[in-house]
Amino acid sequence: MFQSLTPLPPDPILGLSIAFKADANPNKIDLGMGVYRDAYGNTPVMSAVKKAEQMILNSQSTKA
Numbered sequence: 001m002f003q004s005l006t007p008l009p010p011d012p013i014l015g016l017s018i019a020f021k022a023d024a025n026p027n028k029i030d031l032g033m034g035v036y037r038d039a040y041g042n043t044p045v046m047s048a049v050k051k052a053e054q055m056i057l058n059s060q061s062t063k064a
Helices: 012-022 047-059
Strands: none
Touching: none
């Protein structure tokens, strides 16, 4: 079924992730995929996201 498809070139954004993993700099920050991790490897929920989520919860009158 897929044998007639031509492979696409590698995704350049995913290439950034590979380059990040290969970089030995201890002060590097991975922003390539939109993920921020603190010094402990945690991905904190940003305050703007918490506020937006609360606004959505407050405005919902039904789950349907």
